[in-house]
Amino acid sequence: MGKDVIIACDFPNKKTTLDxxxxxxxxxxxxxxGMELFYAEGPDIVREIKGRGHQIFLDLKLHxxxxxxxxxxxxxxGLGVDMTNVHAAGTRDMMEAALRGLTRxxxxxxxxxxxxxxxxxxxxxxxxxxxxxxxxPQVVTSYAQNAxxxxxxxxxxxxxxxxxIHESCGRGFMTVTPGIxxxxxxxxxxxxxxxxxxxxxxxxxxxxxxxxxxxADDPVAAYERCLTEFLDQ
Ligand SMILES: O=C(O)c1cc(=O)[nH]c(=O)n1[C@@H]1O[C@H](COP(=O)(O)O)[C@@H](O)[C@H]1O
Numbered sequence: 001m002g003k004d005v006i007i008a009c010d011f012p013n014k015k016t017t018l019d020x021x022x023x024x025x026x027x028x029x030x031x032x033x034g035m036e037l038f039y040a041e042g043p044d045i046v047r048e049i050k051g052r053g054h055q056i057f058l059d060l061k062l063h064x065x066x067x068x069x070x071x072x073x074x075x076x077x078g079l080g081v082d083m084t085n086v087h088a089a090g091t092r093d094m095m096e097a098a099l100r101g102l103t104r105x106x107x108x109x110x111x112x113x114x115x116x117x118x119x120x121x122x123x124x125x126x127x128x129x130x131x132x133x134x135x136x137p138q139v140v141t142s143y144a145q146n147a148x149x150x151x152x153x154x155x156x157x158x159x160x161x162x163x164x165i166h167e168s169c170g171r172g173f174m175t176v177t178p179g180i181x182x183x184x185x186x187x188x189x190x191x192x193x194x195x196x197x198x199x200x201x202x203x204x205x206x207x208x209x210x211x212x213x214x215x216a217d218d219p220v221a222a223y224e225r226c227l228t229e230f231l232d233q
């Protein structure tokens with residue numbers, strides 16, 4: 001797995017998604033399938049997009065008791081996705097259970113990463129609403145260390161935290177970073193954001209980009225701008 005741009009296909013149904021992907025003639029971007037699309041279309045949408053040759057990050061952010069997460073991951077393990085996730089706040093026993101559930105009988109499994117603090121969460125809200133007093137980068141790093149101890153491959157975090165996480169968990173521990181906006185663009189509901197160029201500087205392994213591409217007048221050009229800024233391509 002190398003560095004790449006992952007497009008968040010946050011669409012309501014299969015038709016809109018496939019029409020969108022058809023715009024990328026001859027290219028097969030790495031795509032993320034999240035709750036909106038998966039809940040609407042079920043596992044078939046994963047098979048369909050995989051069959052078209054895309055790598056897939058299935059983003060369902062599991063967070064439940066260990067037994068439930070283990071069984072849910074076992075159900076997902078046969079889908080052929082390349083990457084999937086849980087919430088680190090489920091604690092280490094839940095993450096270990098997720099890993100067990102995801103591992104196929106032959107020992108293979110998709111990449112498993114843990115969401116630290118959502119990129120829509122600010123320091124202020126975390127403190128006031130979640131009653132977590134430590135500085136946000138420290139919380140995120142501590143969750144990352146916990147995910148690493150559980151045997152996971154990396155975390156979802158803001159690019160702003162990627163450097164600190166690599167320092168503490170090692171360069172090989174993956175940082176998958178949403179919260180990406182082009183310079184000067186609206187943050188929408190995101191809080192901890194930066195540009196693809198800055199994400200590169202800060203050491204992100206993968207950037208996850210939704211609306212800046214999906215809502216662009218020219219999504220292919222917006223995707224190419226991400227590749228240029230993040231990968232020098
Ligand atoms: O796990 C994720 O992918 C995720 C974690 C997180 O902390 N923040 C976050 O925005 N995401 C996802 O990344 C995508 C970001 O979308 P945009 O804000 O439209 O670029 C959405 O599909 C979110 O569900």
